[in-house]
Amino acid sequence: MSISRPGHQDNKKDATLSTSRIAVKPFPAIRKRITINSTEIQLFARYINDLTGIHIEPSKAYLLETRLGKILEHESCDSFTTFYYKAKADTSKIIEKQIIDAITTNETLFFRDASPFELLKHKILPEVFDKRSNKSVRIWSAACSTGQEVYSIAIILRELLGPVNGTNLKLVGTDISDAAIKQASYGMYNKFEIERGLPRERLQRYFESHGENWKIKDEIRFMTSFNRFNLMGSFAGMGKYDIIFCRNVAIYFTLDDRIKVFNKIADCLEPDGYLIIGSTESLTGVCPRFVPKRHLKSIFYQLR
């Protein structure tokens, strides 16, 4: 190492411990955790809100420190302010993408809350396929995270229709996080992800074991497609969907942004289409264009 800093006694030790990539980019001399101050909290809260719509309360500074700290260290920044300007100046947007991956919560599981999938199987899908007998059916999982919801829908479709012909069905998952979309498209899950929500019989039938991991079988994977998409952006070119899942993502947005998102969703739902939101979410005071309807234990929404 040619760079030597006064007072950096551990320099040599660091270099031997680090990987080669880090060795050429030495950490700042003091390795203690970098904290975020109140101005920086505002700076990042605003930046992240602009990027993703996610609203971060000033009291949740720890969220910024724990989730962004690693990227900051990797970029050899000595403060959150330097890190902010470095991220903004990065025209390749690589840092920005890493921030998005780190700040989004990928909490999802197969068949999360059983009732929407029962609703899909016993009411919505039979109705939709009845109405669209000679037209293709389009389903969108907005904010699909690592793909569990999309594959759960695909499994329901497969069980309801038998081997599915891709031409009359479009099942799309979108998410803002590149990393999440990458995992979703690949369809590989570790044992912790698999353990959650997936009954053994469905695991054996629709997944292949890859050592400790499980990969969704191609017959299911081929029914789906995944794209990166930001709900804060324009919905132009999205087309119309018969069924939209938008569950547990708007909870991270401000009321204003929730209003905007659900209005855009209303614009791309077929007049007789179905919207399913998270089981603890409500559209009261958010989007009066939707009417809630009850079917057994679940609620779905249709346009007025």
Place this chain on the structure above:
Amino acid sequence: MQALKILVVDDDPVTRSLLMKRLSKAECVVETAESGVEAIRMISNTYFDVILTDLMMPGGVDGIGVLETAKENNIKTEVILITAHGSIDNAIVAMKKGANDYLQKPINFDELILRLSKIQNLKHLMKNASDLRVAMETTEQVSSETIQHLEMTVAELQERMLTIRKTLERRDLPPGERIRMALAG
């Protein structure tokens, strides 16, 4: 923390009893099997946190066979393989098939205890996470029932308000009649 329940599988009686003694001393609950076949029978009846199995065993079911059955039976069971010196390739095959770790003979007991305590820590963390998840799911369940009820009630009330408003605005009826009709719903 709850004691780890361990199954030791080895055709060599000396290794079996040595492992039994050491692991019991380390406060593990230990059972033994003298062949892969016996191990498979035991795995299908009882859950073990960890299976410590010899890789090479006579009788048709080797360590890999035990590993495969264990993982099929319960994904939470961790398997550590014991390999003869120089059979690293087999150990790597086993790791790819989902073994947690492997140890070379002669067994270094400090190393084994260290690995087991790591597994125990991991299991403890997983238990915490799963408790938190249960708490979260219960909260979610209860609040979702409340929210859904409110959502439907608000929607019904809005519809009723709308009907009442329309009735009250009817110009073709005298005011008294409009009010009577509005109240009647």
